[in-house]
Amino acid sequence: MSGRKFAMKKTKSRRKKWASSQLFYEYSTFFRKNADNVIFQVTSDQLPTLNRIGLDDLFMSKGHIREPHWHPNAAELDYVVTGEVVIGMVDPIRHHLLQFHVTPSQVVFIPINWWHWITAVSDDVHVVQVFSSAKRQIIEGSNVLRKTPPKVFQQSYDVNAKQFASLVSPIKETVVIGPPDRYALTNLSDEHPESVPRVVNHTPPGSPNLFFDLKRNLAVRRDHSYLYEVTSTQIPMMNVLSLGDLYLTMGHVREPHWHPNADELDYVISGEVTVSILDPNTLAVCNYRLKPGQVTLIPKGWLHWIIPYTEDAHMLVYFNDGKIESVEGSDILRLTPADVFQRAYDIHAREFTREISSITGTLMIGPPDRPRR
Template sequence: MENPGFEMQEEGHPNMVSKIPPKNNYPYPYLFEQKKTSCSLMKIFLVCFLACLITTAIGVLILSLVYVGQVGPKPGQDMMDSAVEEKPSQNKADSRFSFLNHLGTSKVFKFEGGAIQWARFRNNPKDYSTEAEMRFGTSINKHESKMTLGTLRIVSQGLRVPHWHFNANEHGFLLQGKAWIGVVDEGGSTVTTYNVTAGQVIFFPKNTLHWVKSVGDEDCLFILFFTTHDELRTLDVDDAFFGTPEDIASRSLKPEGGVQFIRTFEKQLEDQAVNLPANLNELIKNANYEQSANSSVWKYFYDLKGSREFIFPGGIIQWARYRKNGVGLNENEKIYSESLNQNADTLTLGTLRIFSNGLRQPHFHFNAHEMGYVISGCGQIGIVGDEPVSEFTVGVGDVFFFPIGTQHYIKSACVEDLLMILAFSTGNQLQTLDMDDYFHATSDHILAQLFLKKQPEFKKIPVFTEDQAVNIP
């Protein structure tokens, strides 16, 4: 209770409680005599007092109900709104979902040959599974991130059927398994096929027909990035075929039997996006998983796990990116680098390994948004941007997003290393500035004036000969 007087009287003050001794021993017998003569009046008083209490209680209850009716949620008002008003801190906590998506727990879209999960924007709010997913999707769209992320699982012998994307390039990182890739160039004159294993990168330019076939004994698991912050638009070959009039398809393909042959095709009831027919062994007798020449393959492929390691005190970075004039790249890597740069709105990919207790220090990117997926380990992420965001935890299967120019850091918080695949929304050289670099680049007298700290104090910040981008205590 807020009223200390009421608290004291509620159960009586300790000093006000007394025990009345027996009448015969009591030194003032007239008090008991007086009590007998006034007994009836006391009863009347008690009855009246009790009636007053009951009347008062009823009155208070009625007033309370009227008050609640006036200040409570209006008919049709969202109860979530009133909850947020009562707990404004809840709004602040939810702000992390502008930058965090628990992809591992999101809706699974199942197909015959595999499954897909999405961290994406959707035009229809009803297509989101949770409020948190909607906040993330809205955020990447509002910031024009030019990125959508999805995981694609293809079971052994399953096929992501030939398709193309109207509004996005596709970059993929194979986390597990072995796949055979096909890419059809403009005009169909060149078909590039190649094999890819765990740790390697695939690339498909916008509107380029491609397929992915799982050819190992275990499932393939891809982390896919698409260069759009709008809803991804895709067309599968079977849908394109069945959407074409029979006579037009017949005149185009000119099969034996003409239109009658075209009519033997049956559209399946289930979506065939990731396909694995039950009678696959009857349908296919021979399958060759050929590898095209390197000059073609490396336009769509990069051996990330075999690339140069950039080693820091607290971790390791490897890059699949464009380098001006091919600096630091071998001949095959130069092909990939130029392929990225020649196509508009491509991505830079990289793996970042942060050793246990290591830190990717606060930094920001001049020319790219960043999106990442946690492969192993766990970490803490902090963001300093245009809205307050509390530090949040990420673990395996989580997706995070840093808008361009937003300062951010990542700490490894587990015994095992924190390993992530990162994508940056630029096909040019990534431009980044770390906190220690901009402190050292700023004159100490400017820092002294800014932080109201004596100029010599800033000499205590050391300059290291080794890059501290990823450091460790």
């Protein structure tokens, strides 16, 4: 499980030590069941500059389950990096069960306060989970079952209190990733066939669309560099989060730009990149060399750009808004009249126009396809 090994390895980021805000972080372990079933996290405890966004890095092996739970203060967007999972949830408005079989490059959005769970149906599962809160709260199903008095279940549902207490007695503590260790996972599917979900992605009538395959929405392509996006346009209920799935090859760059409406949280899946950020408070350019499992935060409105240092760099670019607004440097240069630059900065207007003549449209990923004159 190469992603997990990268995430667990301590590495040093090559960044200048300015008196700027803390924008870089590697990871903190939230929960570890064993070497193959672990959750890392980045919250405002680790990165105080986070605002309305946080991240969990979930790794599981086949037969394990991220137990049923909900988040009272955050919506959740899950992106599958490797492996296959079934994400289940209960729609509390229409009283439907929703289940989605999710494979790499596909996402599922989980609205705030919805009861949900994730089942690993293959080995080497890696899911990146982003939340609409810098410090998500969690109520785990194991705590609901073991902390609620059995008599309450009896009075509510006419179950036998003693028998119910016996049934939930294996739950001695918060589970997070189940099942409890006493179960033999190798025989679980034989003894309990219903424990291996067989799911066809289908949203019941009236329920919102919460599933999307990012490969269906290509925002820009430049040779072998790509940017896919999912926003509230694709998942209308997702008005607090959005995601860019960015692939960069050597020689390309995610051009200088900024986002007027959202902070950005960058997470590297593979390869190495340098994320450069202009701090408007100190006017320092902060350079963060990121490896897999590392993240950096870019506050709303801050100029930044991304350069890969290995072939086939792959990263997730999250935003704490349902829409992605970007002011691209290519638009600034080509749409601002050259005489404005001349009057403001004493730049020769005609020579400036000639120099940027290769910019014929919005780039996002540079350089332009056609050669410069």
